Amino acid sequence: MIYTVLWGLLFAGLVGFYRVVMGPTVPDRIVAADTVSTILTTFLAVLYLLFNDMVFLDVALAFAVLSFVDVLVMAKYFEHGELHL
């Protein structure tokens, strides 16, 4: 069951990555990158069950925080054309 979930998440991430590469406009790519990062975070959390190593969950939590900040900064840069920090 764990292997099925892993392969399914990998396939979903690859299909989402198609939208990152081929997206017609910039916000399409931002949305698809957000989706792929969420799928990868879930993938890391399932890898914790496979290897029984706590470091995968720590990396997943850090990756979730970083991708959230990443998407916010990209959306703000796309809105204004520059960063008003």
Next chain:
Amino acid sequence: MSVFIRLLSSFLMALGLFFAFASVVGLIRFPDVYTRVHAGTKALSGGAMLILIGVAVRAPSWQGAVKSVLIALFFLATNPLASHAISRACYRHGIAPHGTVLDEYGEAMEDRS
């Protein structure tokens, strides 16, 4: 590990995998940025939370279960915020939604400015 826990975790993970696939199919098939935001973020946050709760049910130690639920709560807090930021930036940038008839937000913004 009892059979019931294994069955419950497998059921939650399968449901979350279905949501992830539905979200990715919507990301490919939908015509517009806003509908893609809807498909990509809303369905996927539910699917990712289901898979993470399945991991927490099956986790070998209670620390792992707590951390997994923590990641799920983090998704619940941040994923709507990110999707709102993206769609707001798209609208302010001037991308019109596909097939709109009435645009009250644009009229309100023009009235204010």
